[in-house]
Amino acid sequence: MRKRLACFFFILTTIISWSLNLWPAPKKLIYLDASILPEGRLQSWRNLGALGGNFIPVFRTQPTVEVVKNQKAVNLTAVDVLLCSTFSPPASLNGRQSFTLLVKVLGPELAQRGVILTWSQQPAAGATFGLGKGIDAAFYHSTRVKLGYQQGYPEPGLWHLVAFVYDRKTVRVYVDGWLKAETSAELRIKPDKYFYLGGETATGLPLPPDPFNGYLASLELLDGAYSQLEIWNLAGRKEAIPLYPAENQTLSELALSLRWERGDEKAVSYAVYFSGAREEVEKASPKALKGKFPAAITSLEVSGLKPGQTYFWRVDQLDAQGRSLQPGIVRQFSVDDGSARDPVPHHLHGSVSPELNRLAWTP
Numbered sequence: 001m002r003k004r005l006a007c008f009f010f011i012l013t014t015i016i017s018w019s020l021n022l023w024p025a026p027k028k029l030i031y032l033d034a035s036i037l038p039e040g041r042l043q044s045w046r047n048l049g050a051l052g053g054n055f056i057p058v059f060r061t062q063p064t065v066e067v068v069k070n071q072k073a074v075n076l077t078a079v080d081v082l083l084c085s086t087f088s089p090p091a092s093l094n095g096r097q098s099f100t101l102l103v104k105v106l107g108p109e110l111a112q113r114g115v116i117l118t119w120s121q122q123p124a125a126g127a128t129f130g131l132g133k134g135i136d137a138a139f140y141h142s143t144r145v146k147l148g149y150q151q152g153y154p155e156p157g158l159w160h161l162v163a164f165v166y167d168r169k170t171v172r173v174y175v176d177g178w179l180k181a182e183t184s185a186e187l188r189i190k191p192d193k194y195f196y197l198g199g200e201t202a203t204g205l206p207l208p209p210d211p212f213n214g215y216l217a218s219l220e221l222l223d224g225a226y227s228q229l230e231i232w233n234l235a236g237r238k239e240a241i242p243l244y245p246a247e248n249q250t251l252s253e254l255a256l257s258l259r260w261e262r263g264d265e266k267a268v269s270y271a272v273y274f275s276g277a278r279e280e281v282e283k284a285s286p287k288a289l290k291g292k293f294p295a296a297i298t299s300l301e302v303s304g305l306k307p308g309q310t311y312f313w314r315v316d317q318l319d320a321q322g323r324s325l326q327p328g329i330v331r332q333f334s335v336d337d338g339s340a341r342d343p344v345p346h347h348l349h350g351s352v353s354p355e356l357n358r359l360a361w362t363p
Contacts, residue, residue: 026100026224029090030195034073034217037065042074045083045197049221053087055197058208063198068106071159073215076198077108082208085195089119093127095187098225101129101164102234107214110156113137114212115199117219118192125190128200129164131214138173138180139164141187147173151180151246159217161235167225177235179228228261238264238326240315245333252336255303260315262295264325267317269293271324272300274313281312281330292318308337 031049041062045055057063059082064075075081093099103116112134120127124142131137133153136146154160154175163174172182197219199208226234232241244259245251258274273281275288290300305311314328342362345352 026222030221032219039065051087055083058082058084068215071217073217076212079211082199083197089191095189098167100222100226102220103162104217106159107131107156113210115210119195120189120192122190127189145185147181149180163231165225174231177232177237232263239329240317242331249333254305258300264317268295268320269318271316278312281314305335307335310334
């Protein structure tokens with residue numbers, strides 16, 4: 001019997017090890033870390049990733065290394081600061097393989113677009129990542145495939161972890177663990193000869209267009225797609241990840257499905273709280289508890305919602321003993337009050353024709 005058990009566990013261990021080897025951890029192609037740099041002028045920024053090499057200034061102006069809000073970083077705020085790699089992008093960055101770009105950045109102010117990193121400026125085949133308020137500020141590949149920060153751009157003047165993830169089907173952008181934008185796309189990138197950090201290049205222009213104008217503490221480019229859970233944890237979060245409804249979203253339906261994802265690998269079940277009273281949810285009142293569910297269940301149907309009412313919800317993660325691992329994030333949404341809007345003619349319209357015989361509105 002013991003021999004059979006030993007044989008069984010040996011086979012099981014072999015299978016698990018073989019499976020893990022099939023899915024190696026993503027490799028860091030580029031790893032830039034400002035924390036190890038001496039303060040002062042930066043003549044060269046060494047790449048600690050697998051591609052090796054350095055990033056060096058394109059123009060005479062050199063960036064500086066300084067401490068900004070308790071974080072050592074490279075100052076890329078000057079309009080004539082641009083860094084270029086001494087190595088070329090590998091062929092694997094042509095869009096046929098997944099990748100993840102992680103940057104820890106601070107933007108004092110946000111323009112329409114400030115480029116952090118690019119390895120292709122080719123028309124309809126680009127790979128440019130940045131910050132800003134524009135519709136293509138986060139990621140630009142082509143006029144059809146581009147992303148802004150639709151769900152809220154990073155707040156200026158604060159440090160943020162921004163993640164760009166491509167899994168060969170979808171491009172996603174996260175800020176501090178929260179999904180801010182996504183689009184379905186199969187990228188076809190034509191890598192340029194070099195990577196550029198802090199802006200782009202343009203023939204005939206003396207300065208880089210769309211300069212980053214910010215501070216960069218670290219940058220990692222990996223040859224694999226990180227999961228939502230990995231991005232969430234890298235941002236220092238462990239709570240259950242609330243997905244839907246979005247914070248402060250206004251809905252027209254009187255029934256919906258609350259959705260979330262696991263935020264801690266230790267979680268084996270969930271306790272879901274839902275109420276029209278914020279205090280009941282914040283205090284995890286038994287009155288607001290809608291049930292406890294195994295980890296495989298990540299949604300809950302709620303109905304009987306009332307027009308004009310605001311609702312609150314949270315999901316606590318529980319360990320194997322049923323104890324709370326950490327309090328969930330309290331989220332809120334509202335149900336539309338049902339009032340008609342967008343009247344035609346609009347309120348206090350001053351030039352209505354005497355022959356008007358039709359009124360219109362949006363229900």
